[in-house]
Amino acid sequence: xxxxxxxxxxxxxxxxxxxxxxxxxxxxxxxxxxxxxxxxxxxxxxxxxxxxxxxxxxxxxxxxxxxxxxxxxxxxxxxxxxxxxxxxxxxxxxxxxxxxxxxxxxxxxxxxxxxxxxxxxxxxxxxxxxxxxxxxxxxxxxxxxxxxxxxxxxxxxxxxxxxxxxxxxxxxxxxxxxxxxxxxxxxxxxxxxxxxxxxxxxxxxxxxxxxxxxxxxxxxxxxxxxxxxxxxxxxxxxxxxxxxxxxxxxxxxxxxxxxxxxxxxxxxxxxxxxxxxxxxxxxxxxxxxxxxxxxxxxxxxxxxxxxxxxxxxxxxxxxxxxxxxxxxxxxxxxxxxxxxxxxxxxx
Numbered sequence: 001x002x003x004x005x006x007x008x009x010x011x012x013x014x015x016x017x018x019x020x021x022x023x024x025x026x027x028x029x030x031x032x033x034x035x036x037x038x039x040x041x042x043x044x045x046x047x048x049x050x051x052x053x054x055x056x057x058x059x060x061x062x063x064x065x066x067x068x069x070x071x072x073x074x075x076x077x078x079x080x081x082x083x084x085x086x087x088x089x090x091x092x093x094x095x096x097x098x099x100x101x102x103x104x105x106x107x108x109x110x111x112x113x114x115x116x117x118x119x120x121x122x123x124x125x126x127x128x129x130x131x132x133x134x135x136x137x138x139x140x141x142x143x144x145x146x147x148x149x150x151x152x153x154x155x156x157x158x159x160x161x162x163x164x165x166x167x168x169x170x171x172x173x174x175x176x177x178x179x180x181x182x183x184x185x186x187x188x189x190x191x192x193x194x195x196x197x198x199x200x201x202x203x204x205x206x207x208x209x210x211x212x213x214x215x216x217x218x219x220x221x222x223x224x225x226x227x228x229x230x231x232x233x234x235x236x237x238x239x240x241x242x243x244x245x246x247x248x249x250x251x252x253x254x255x256x257x258x259x260x261x262x263x264x265x266x267x268x269x270x271x272x273x274x275x276x277x278x279x280x281x282x283x284x285x286x287x288x289x290x291x292x293x294x295x296x297x298x299x300x301x302x303x304x305x306x307x308x309x310x311x312x313x314x315x316x317x318x319x320x321x322x323x324x325x326x327x328x329x330x331x332x333x334x335x336x337x338x339x340x341x342x343x344x345x346x347x
Contacts, residue, residue, distance in 0.1 A: 076313020
């Protein structure tokens with residue numbers, strides 16, 4: 001298995017889909033892109049119907065069920081898109097989406113209606129020029145976040161050209177790249193890509209998306225090391241997913257794995273209201289309970305921030321557990337073991 005699996009025939013041949021499933025999945029396969037890299041396919045146990053890697057990448061009939069509250073653009077990218085390729089939700093930073101293509105297509109993707117071979121595709125040269133010009137015109141923009149799609153799916157040459165264009169804008173001081181490539185297709189992280197990133201010449205951060213500790217194969221760990229050893233800091237982002245990482249032990253192992261690979265845990269996202277993803281979403285209270293459980297068993301270095309992107313484009317907010325309660329006796333603080341203490345303590 002040395003190539004990316006696409007469609008029912010490839011998945012069936014790899015033992016990841018039965019004939020019955022393939023027939024039932026016809027509507028899902030027609031609507032949403034499918035791609036499972038060899039690196040991820042090799043991690044899947046075909047005898048486990050609830051394998052946590054398979055749940056992330058192999059399509060399921062549950063995706064046909066769309067809840068009334070789910071929407072094609074769940075976090076409101078469109079409401080903040082002044083020109084093609086740009087999302088400007090916060091004053092000091094913008095998203096730059098040079099492409100809408102990924103090496104893998106996650107079944108919970110909040111941009112699943114936009115990505116893939118039938119999605120929004122790659123920006124044309126003129127669209128990219130327009131996006132860069134928009135950034136250059138607004139001196140408030142301090143950080144540019146490359147996303148998509150997966151920017152590491154671009155050629156190293158093209159990624160380097162984008163970095164150079166951004167480096168020519170004096171007020172852009174930080175470039176951040178959101179990617180899944182170091183874990184799902186680590187061979188793409190070569191010297192040329194690293195040098196392309198470094199051509200920005202200022203602060204570059206790579207935000208790695210991974211959801212389960214098994215994703216950190218030896219090849220993935222080596223790809224992350226190539227970035228960090230080159231002086232490029234890494235942070236993490238994960239999505240809380242039912243049947244993948246919705247238990248304290250798995251989350252603990254995932255966060256420890258990030259830190260052991262010199263990646264600072266950054267965000268744990270609550271699942272967005274993307275169409276057909278209800279079977280993978282947890283409740284907010286479940287997420288808060290998990291974060292409370294991590295607080296007492298994980299170093300502060302390994303603690304992510306649990307966040308919710310408010311539907312409609314209103315922004316991202318922390319939604320972790322609360323540790324303060326006001327009472328008649330003053331402020332009560334809950335410790336990691338669930339016990340309350342007065343603050344300040346009584347004399």
